[in-house]
Amino acid sequence: MTEPLVGSGASRGLGTTARREGDTWILNGQKKWIGNSTFGDLTIIWARDVADNQVKGFIVENKTPGFKVEKIQHKMALRVVQNGLITLEDCKVPEENRLQNDSTFRDTARVLRMTRGFVAWEAVGCQMGAYENALLYAQQREQFGKPIASFQLVQDLLVKMVGNITACQCMVMRLSQLQDQGRLADEHASLAKAFCTVKMRETVGFARELLGANGILLDYNVGRFVADSEAIYSYEGTREMNTLIVGRAVSGFSAFI
Structure with a gap:
C-alpha cells in the first residue's frame, strides 16, 4: 500500500x-x-x-x-x-x-486492523529480546568486584523493562481474545499498536542504557533491537495516525483533516 x-x-x-x-x-x-x-x-x-x-x-x-x-x-x-x-x-x-470483496478503502482497513495487531505483538517480542539480553549482561558483567545486576540503579532499569513488557503482553493477549470472539475493532488494534510501540522504544532504551557503551555493539544484540524498534514504531500507521483512530472512537468526533 x-x-x-x-x-x-x-x-x-x-x-x-x-x-x-x-x-x-x-x-x-x-x-x-x-x-x-x-x-x-x-x-x-x-x-x-x-x-x-x-x-x-x-x-x-x-x-x-x-x-x-x-x-x-x-x-x-x-x-x-x-x-x-x-x-x-x-x-x-x-x-x-482483483480482490472481489475489496472495493473501497474501508475494505482495505480490515487488513490494517490485522497488521496493526501483528505489529503490537512484534513490539512485545522486540522488548523481550532486549530485556533478556540486558538481564544476561547484567548478571555476567562485573564492576567493583561484583555483577552489576546487584546494583540498585541497574535493578531499577530491569524492573522498568519488566513492567513495560508485562503491560504490553496483557494488552496484546486481550487483543487476540477480542479477535477470537469476532469483536476486534479498528480502535483496539490502533491502541495496541500505538501503546506497545511507544513502550517498546522506552524498553530498548533502558536496555541500551544498562549496557553502557557496549549497548551500541552488535555483539551484545541489544543494539539490533534498538535499531529494529525504530522501524516497528513507524510502520502500519504512525503513532499519531493510530491515536486519531482511537480518539475518534472514544470522543465521537473525527480529528482527521
Whole structure:
C-alpha cells in the first residue's frame, strides 16, 4: 500500500492507479517499503480505480510485464526483511485477480486492523529480546568486584523493562481474545499498536542504557533491537495516525483533516 510519496494519506491520496479495459486492469504507479517483494511470487497491490476513485486490491504476479522491483539498500533496521521499491508501468492484471470483496478503502482497513495487531505483538517480542539480553549482561558483567545486576540503579532499569513488557503482553493477549470472539475493532488494534510501540522504544532504551557503551555493539544484540524498534514504531500507521483512530472512537468526533 505504501508509496514513495504516500504513507498516512493512503485513504484519499493513493497515487497508483487502476484502469479497466474489458476484463483487464492496467496498473501504473509505485509502491515503497514492500516487505519481501524482491523474491515473492505474488504481491497484493492497492490502487485507486480512476473510474470511481475507490481503492481496490489486485493480486499481481511478480513476473508480469511492467512489474519491476528494486531492493531498498542501506537500511539500519529490520535488515532480515528485503523491502522493495515497486514500479508498475502499464502492468496488466486480469479481472479474476482483483480482490472481489475489496472495493473501497474501508475494505482495505480490515487488513490494517490485522497488521496493526501483528505489529503490537512484534513490539512485545522486540522488548523481550532486549530485556533478556540486558538481564544476561547484567548478571555476567562485573564492576567493583561484583555483577552489576546487584546494583540498585541497574535493578531499577530491569524492573522498568519488566513492567513495560508485562503491560504490553496483557494488552496484546486481550487483543487476540477480542479477535477470537469476532469483536476486534479498528480502535483496539490502533491502541495496541500505538501503546506497545511507544513502550517498546522506552524498553530498548533502558536496555541500551544498562549496557553502557557496549549497548551500541552488535555483539551484545541489544543494539539490533534498538535499531529494529525504530522501524516497528513507524510502520502500519504512525503513532499519531493510530491515536486519531482511537480518539475518534472514544470522543465521537473525527480529528482527521
